[in-house]
Amino acid sequence: MIVTVNGKQLTLTDATTAKDLILQLGYKDQRIALEVNEAIIPKSNHAAFELSVNDQIEIIKAVGGG
Secondary structure (H helix, E strand, O other), X not given: OEEEEOOEEEEOOOOOEHHHHHHHOOOOOOOEEEEEOOEXXXXXXXXXXXXXXXXXXXXXXXXXXX
């Protein structure tokens, strides 16, 4: 299936979860916000949330500083 992640198309296998995507993109153990089709997906739901064809996904990495 094809989804869009941060403006770029990405091909994923069917039944890919949000957690699978985060691991595939190398965001494991990083502070991120995940938005799918303009809805924030809480971290507690990442493992159960299955992505669908044509989903629009934004991943925002938290950056600290001062």
